[in-house]
Amino acid sequence: MKEPISGFSKLTKGEKINWLTKTYLNDDPKAVEVLKQYWNKDEKLQQLHEEFTENTLSNYYLPFGIAPNFLINNELFAIPMAIEESSVIAAASKAAKFWGSRGGFKAEVIDTIKVGQVHFIYQGCEEKLELFFNQLEPKLREAAIPITQNMEKRGGGIKSIELRDRTAEIDHYYQLHCNFETVDSMGANFINSCLEKFAEVLEKEAAIWEDFDEKERHIEIVMSILSNYVPECVVRAEVRCSLENLSDDPDLSGEQFADKFLRAVKIAETEPFRAVTHNKGIMNGIDAVVLATGNDFRAIEAGVHAYAAKDGQYSSLTHASVENGIFKFWIEVPLALGTVGGLTSLHPLVKLALEMLGQPNAKKLMEIVAVAGLAQNFAAIKSLITTGIQKGHMKMHLMNILNQHNATLEEKEKLIEYYKTNVVSHSDVAVQLEKLRG
Numbered sequence: 102m103k104e105p106i107s108g109f110s111k112l113t114k115g116e117k118i119n120w121l122t123k124t125y126l127n128d129d130p131k132a133v134e135v136l137k138q139y140w141n142k143d144e145k146l147q148q149l150h151e152e153f154t155e156n157t158l159s160n161y162y163l164p165f166g167i168a169p170n171f172l173i174n175n176e177l178f179a180i181p182m183a184i185e186e187s188s189v190i191a192a193a194s195k196a197a198k199f200w201g202s203r204g205g206f207k208a209e210v211i212d213t214i215k216v217g218q219v220h221f222i223y224q225g226c227e228e229k230l231e232l233f234f235n236q237l238e239p240k241l242r243e244a245a246i247p248i249t250q251n252m253e254k255r256g257g258g259i260k261s262i263e264l265r266d267r268t269a270e271i272d273h274y275y276q277l278h279c280n281f282e283t284v285d286s287m288g289a290n291f292i293n294s295c296l297e298k299f300a301e302v303l304e305k306e307a308a309i310w311e312d313f314d315e316k317e318r319h320i321e322i323v324m325s326i327l328s329n330y331v332p333e334c335v336v337r338a339e340v341r342c343s344l345e346n347l348s349d350d351p352d353l354s355g356e357q358f359a360d361k362f363l364r365a366v367k368i369a370e371t372e373p374f375r376a377v378t379h380n381k382g383i384m385n386g387i388d389a390v391v392l393a394t395g396n397d398f399r400a401i402e403a404g405v406h407a408y409a410a411k412d413g414q415y416s417s418l419t420h421a422s423v424e425n426g427i428f429k430f431w432i433e434v435p436l437a438l439g440t441v442g443g444l445t446s447l448h449p450l451v452k453l454a455l456e457m458l459g460q461p462n463a464k465k466l467m468e469i470v471a472v473a474g475l476a477q478n479f480a481a482i483k484s485l486i487t488t489g490i491q492k493g494h495m496k497m498h499l500m501n502i503l504n505q506h507n508a509t510l511e512e513k514e515k516l517i518e519y520y521k522t523n524v525v526s527h528s529d530v531a532v533q534l535e536k537l538r539g
């Protein structure tokens with residue numbers, strides 16, 4: 102019978118593993134072996150990884166690859182990608198190559214404003230709260246100086262603090278809605294520190310504000326936290342070329358390709374079922390670079406999908422047009438990224454990833470990540486409207502299927518050759534292996 106455990110966090114790593122295997126893994130020594138197999142033999146490096154989070158028992162590998170040949174704003178990059186899914190890196194590489202010979206990608210950061218809110222309850226006269234807030238704002242800024250002074254030297258800091266009345270939605274609910282510039286950091290900890298200081302000052306100042314009555318003086322702080330919805334921390338990336346130059350398939354003209362492409366994008370713009378998958382394909386590229394560069398992919402995912410629904414219906418993040426014989430394909434996406442802070446100076450592979458990108462600042466990383474998303478989407482749509490997705494994807498996924506069947510080196514070589522001219526599927530691989538094995 103399983104029992105809850107108290108004090109698990111205080112056990113040593115060995116004790117935690119013992120408890121886990123005894124309680125959930127039938128005391129199987131193989132389970133311990135699997136966990137230990139992934140420990141790094143460099144003890145210092147192992148400890149570094151263990152200390153990134155809590156209750157660490159082992160490391161979880163993701164493949165780390167690169168997609169070369171990305172021409173972005175006339176500069177050539179090899180983009181690092183950490184991802185487990187087959188065909189993503191190949192697709193990015195293929196799109197990079199395609200657009201590299203058509204002028205490359207152009208990318209531009211539109212704005213870098215981040216948001217945080219103090220959510221609070223005030224039971225009283227709204228005009229009095231507004232008067233109070235007007236004299237409070239400079240005090241909030243002053244109290245936060247120890248937190249903001251270095252950020253200000255870098256060109257960042259608090260951009261604005263606004264009182265927002267949300268009582269129409271929730272009784273007595275107000276916010277301090279604040280905008281920040283956090284330069285090269287994602288800024289979560291900086292913003293949260295500022296917000297908690299604002300909350301402390303708000304509560305204290307309200308308690309002694311003479312115009313308030315007893316009830317009004319008692320402002321209740323609900324919470325102080327950044328928002329991962331950053332519709333004003335946005336980057337745009339684009340590719341364009343003439344229709345004559347667009348198709349690399351002799352059986353398909355540029356016009357025909359563009360027609361099919363624009364229709365596919367239009368469907369993603371109007372049909373949420375398609376939009377979600379379309380954007381998933383974009384996130385294949387975005388998440389892989391976000392992870393490789395040590396950024397917070399949960400924050401990025403949450404913000405991106407909220408942005409995709411900003412007009413009231415979930416829709417495509419990319420758009421396409423043809424005007425005066427020019428095909429244009431672009432993405433606009435919110436990306437709160439950092440090139441300092443978080444894991445960026447700790448994880449050796451993250452450091453390497455940033456180094457191969459030429460130590461970008463946060464804005465440049467935003468451009469690179471947006472391009473990776475656009476390239477990924479271009480490759481996926483190109484496949485979808487021509488060969489279908491399975492041909493290329495399953496070609497890359499073949500090795501996983503062969504490994505699932507414990508194929509030998511010889512079997513792998515034979516079947517890789519066979520599938521150069523045949524379509525891969527799970528069932529067909531099983532059939533072909535059976536044939537080979539007699």
Ligand SMILES: CC(C)(COP(=O)([O-])OP(=O)([O-])OC[C@H]1O[C@@H](n2cnc3c(N)ncnc32)[C@H](O)[C@@H]1OP(=O)([O-])[O-])[C@@H](O)C(=O)NCCC(=O)NCCSC(=O)C[C@@](C)(O)CC(=O)[O-]
Nearest residue numbers: 188189191192194195198378379382480481484490493494
């Ligand atoms: C898979 C490809 C690239 C094959 O495409 P292909 O035409 O068979 O490739 P190729 O062998 O002719 O090679 C052309 C180039 O592709 C790249 N490439 C080709 N193979 C490799 C490889 N093994 N390793 C690394 N790079 C590779 C590489 O850049 C190569 O140039 P080279 O290096 O030879 O100068 C193509 O079919 C494609 O782009 N497919 C799209 C795949 C895709 O989107 N995968 C994502 C997973 S599916 C999904 O999750 C999202 C989705 C699709 O549902 C989203 C949506 O619905 O919108």
Ligand SMILES: NC(=O)C1=CN([C@@H]2O[C@H](COP(=O)(O)OP(=O)(O)OC[C@H]3O[C@@H](n4cnc5c(N)ncnc54)[C@H](O)[C@@H]3O)[C@@H](O)[C@H]2O)C=CC1
Nearest residue numbers: 255283284285286287288289290291397400439441442443
């Ligand atoms: N909701 C969310 O998304 C939350 C995320 N987090 C986590 O917070 C971490 C990111 O927070 P950060 O504050 O960015 O990291 P951080 O706490 O490591 O701070 C980065 C610090 O670097 C310094 N810095 C040095 N050079 C700088 C430059 N050029 N520009 C800007 N700052 C510079 C600043 O003092 C800045 O505050 C991530 O690990 C994320 O997972 C934490 C809480 C909530």
